[in-house]
Amino acid sequence: MVTAITPEGRDKVVTKIPPQLRRELKIRAATVGVDIQDAVTEGIKAWKTAAKPLPTIDTSGAQSFSTYVPTDLLATFRGDCSELRVAYNQALAQSIRLWLDSHPLPRRERRAAGARRIAVGNQKGGVGKTALTAGVAQALAEMGFKVCMVDFDPQGHLTKQLGHEHLPLKGDSLVKHMVGERQGDLRDLVLPIEGEAFGGRLFLLPACTDGFLLDAKLVTSREVRVKETALEKALAGLDADYDFILVDCPPSLGYAMDNALYYARTREGEESRSSGLIIPVQAEDSSADAYALLREQIDALCDDLDIDICDLGFIVNLYDIRKGYVLTSSLDNWKAIGEPEVIAVVNDLKDQREAVRTKTPLLIWAPDSEQADAMRAIARRIAA
Structure with a gap:
């Protein structure tokens, strides 16, 4: 026709x-x-x-x-x-x-500086950090990048949503590597996430509930600056293996968040916006209040440690225009901030909830859905 x-x-x-x-x-x-x-x-x-x-x-x-x-x-x-x-x-x-x-997928050469590091964080719960971490990681893998997702939240929603169990409490874990109690090689804990579209390029470092003890253990550490640098030291062995490492942060303003922010900083010699922080928010006032606190934490950390943390942008998640003025006016307020900018608006649709329910990656469960395309658009922007 x-x-x-x-x-x-x-x-x-x-x-x-x-x-x-x-x-x-x-x-x-x-x-x-x-x-x-x-x-x-x-x-x-x-x-x-x-x-x-x-x-x-x-x-x-x-x-x-x-x-x-x-x-x-x-x-x-x-x-x-x-x-x-x-x-x-x-x-x-x-x-x-x-x-x-x-026109095969481009051959991805590993960066000499190691993986690009993306923290997905906001201390407010329920804004979709886990869904965005998983969806963007899946989209990057589709594009030919080798990607590792780090479930840094002791609640382990990312681990569960992808069909895996928490690491056993008495076994090895990311937290044990962070606090000097490692039992083996961290690479041995990383699991592949299956899916033809991912081409063997998508991996997960699962959570362990010992993460609830992390702040207390870091506070008592005698090592200088270990309270902010422990995550980077623990993940150093993975940097050369991946193109991207995405950290699903806990809903916290404690040392765990400090570690994630420090890990995602712009390192010496690294191009601007290669690594950084993605901030999922919702179009409502409590998200704005939570961001104000997070902004204070970021600025304080940058001043104290003389580092630069790139704000890659807001993602306004779970957006439902049918809710009217409260959402539309709040979205306008997020856009008015200017820097960081709103890089995506992701609508509140059933596909992500169904994928979570079935413990299936979104881009496998609903690969042609609007939400899947939104994840791909975010991934292209990050990878540019």
Whole structure:
């Protein structure tokens, strides 16, 4: 089906392709920085010159797909399909597969400075820190980055939501590595998160309930500055293994948060905005009050230790415009702050709750959902 010619000299093509192929095209095009219409155009050109027959694409369960293709190219493409007796939607699916095969995920070279470190923090509970940590990490893995999520909250919501159990209290844990009671190599505690889209690039360092004792143990430590640097020292062995390490912070303003902030600081020689803090908030007044306290903690830590912590931005989460003026006016207030800026607004939809209920990563449970696309948009912004 073709609509009227567009001003750009292209025709709108509407057909059906498998949802997995459409999703792969969308993610790959965004990752390599190519418009979808240009990717499809390149794919059709490759199809026209490729040796036939091409492998058949399974189009069962195909769903609607549309894009724009140059008028002349589309006319000859349709003619080729007719001449070769290849169904139009099959030929288009083959074209997209040709483009994908010729544009693999970029090879990610590990940084000499180690992993980029992202803390997701706000001492106010219920703002969606865990969901954002998991969703953004999944999206980064889809893009070809090797990612480790650190469940730094002793409540362990991230661990549970991804279908794993807390580390045993009497065994090894991140906290034990932080306070000098390590029992082995921290790498041995890291678990893979399965999912074809992640390509073996997504991992989790689970929580342990001994995290509730962390502040008390750090207070009694005799080591200089260990109260702020223990997390960095514990995770140092993981830095060279990953492109990104995301820390799901506890809802606290104690030493645990100091450690997460220090870990995410801009290190000497590191480019600005390579690492930093993402602040999930909600469009209501209590989130603004909580941020004021967090801001004081960040500024005090930067002054005391002479460091720079980059505010990567606010994410206004669980947004439901149906709640009216309270939400819309609060969102305007967050945007008015200016720096840090609002980098995303994530709507309150059922997909994330369903993923949590089924203990399935969001981008596996609902890969085509609005929330999944929001996570991908945030990930692209962070990775830029």
